[in-house]
Amino acid sequence: MPYLMIGIDDTDWEGGGCTTYVMYSFVKYLIKDGSINNVVGLPRLTRLNPYVPFKTRGNASLSIIIHVASEDEVANYVELMESLIDQMVKRVGKTSPGIAYMVINDLSNINERLLWFYRKSVRDMVTLDLARKVADKVNAKLVGGRGVIGALASLGFIPIDATFEFIAYRLEDEERPIIKPSDVKPWDDVTSHFTFLNIYDNQVLIEPHGPDPVLFGVRGDSPYHVLAMGNYLANKYNAIGWIIYITNQGTNDHRSRMSEFIPYRNVDLVGAITNVVFNDKGHAFIAFDNDRRAIAYRHLGISRELDGCVGCVVQAWGGVKLNGDFSLYIEGVRVLHDRYVEVRNPRCPVCGGPMESVGRSGILRCKRCGFQDRLPRVLVPRNRWFSVNPRASEYRHLMKPSERVGLEGLALYMPKPFLWVY
Ligand SMILES: [Zn+2]
Structure with a gap:
């Protein structure tokens, strides 16, 4: 029996919406028409390259794999997705939703080009033209606007490392409730390290602040732990529903690990620090012996550590932006040799x-x-070999939190929970 893989992207707009909510609504329809058990694995939430200049608000695309019996069924699912997007998405500003889908017979044998396209979309710049070419080669259909790029990329997410997110939704026209630290802290304690980035000092990290319908999201390496914690909070804060996604969040999938400075890419830089200068905002401007320059923002909590490290050989990584010169915007640093x-x-x-x-x-x-x-x-x-990561409140979707080190790939051995959507 063949499988339908269908992906969506770019369904959020400046004033609201959320691509994960469109997928959630799609899944709710599958429950209604009794085909929910045809969903293979969990729906997938894929974050794409955070350094591209044009991107959607959350830079998220989604996809789902469904057992299908006939061509008719495929057409029905695609039609359902199209009509959901038509109903739910306000086409304002740059919003340009898109769908990508394909039917395949063997999930263990997915075209290598598609996997390559996912990797490129999460680490590099991708054009609509390239998406069309790849879709042609792998027999995928693209429907809609620029969103087809992310939608196609999401189909190619065949993880070697993954995490889960329990996302709870709220009514958008009601005021966003404030989630209390005292409700998060005990759950953070008992589910650690199978959940991550819940709370930092007294700052709740699971709650977004945008106009979107997301009430909160609990991220982790075990679907059962995010389920236990998420379900408690969903009840307490009157969520209208929730779903568990398998995601590439917290996996460092966006790191190219290349040293060549190419704009909009995440690259690695190895060199000796020759100078560190702070500006009046506390951001550090770092010069390396190989003429490379890097910037560490004060709020990441990295820059102070580097001050005492002039002369150290370090490995730094982050995004290359085109601000006059090619500077590296540091996400993390590892000291390879402390010469102090x-x-x-x-x-x-x-x-x-x-x-x-x-x-x-x-x-x-x-x-x-x-x-x-x-x-x-x-x-x-001094012999201080240390690595510096941003403080927890400054993590971006794809960056791997240090508490995940050693848990890579665990998600792939986790059986799908019987209950994963409500
Ligand atoms: Zn003496």
Whole structure:
């Protein structure tokens, strides 16, 4: 029996909407007409390259895989998606929704070109023209505007690492409730590390602030943990419904790990820091020995660490933006070699007391017993190999939180929960 893969993108607009809500509504229809059990796995939420200059508000695209029995069924599903987009999406500003779909017989044998297109869309710039060419090669159909790019990319999301998000929705015309830290903290404690980025100090991170219908989203590596926590909060804050997506969030999928500076890409930079200058806003401008420049914004909480690291060899990564020069906007830093060495006076060889230098002659004198001699100084390397990540409140969708390290790929071994949409 063949499968229909169908993806959507660009259905949110400046004043509201949310692409995940369109997919949620689609799934609700599947429940109504009794075909919900034909959904293979969980619907997929794919975030795309955050560094492209033109993007939708959440930069999210979605897709779903459904067992189908006939061509008629395929046409019905596509029609349903089209009519949902027509009803739900306000075509204002740059909003240009699109659908991509294809029918395949073997889910374990998906055209390599499609996987490549996903990787390119999450790390690089992609044109409508390229999307059309790839769609042609892989036998996918594109319907609509610019959104077809992200929609097609989402079809190619065959993860080697993934996470889950429990998204709860609210009535858009009602005022957004404020989720209390005291409701989030205990759940954060008991579900850690299978959920992440819930709360930072007393700042609730699961609640968006935009005009969209999302009430909150709980992210994690286990669908059961996001379900337990999300379900509690959904009841408490009167959600109108919820769904669990499998996502590429928190996977670092956007990192190219290339060192070549190409605008709008996330690249890696290895070099020795030669200078760090702070501007009046506290942002750090960092110069490297290979003539590369990088900027670390103050609010990320990274820049101060780099101040004491002039001379260190570091690996920094982030997006390359075209602001006059090609600067790297730092997302994270790893110190590969800490060259900082502290020079100390030795202890007195006679009594063990502290020693101080006498003038410029290089002679040391014991403060306690007065013993004097020309003694070698003691060199103490700091040897601080550290990595700096942004503070939790500054994480963007695709950036991997440090508490996820070691859990990569776990999501792929998690059975689909019996209950995943309400
Ligand atoms: Zn002494």
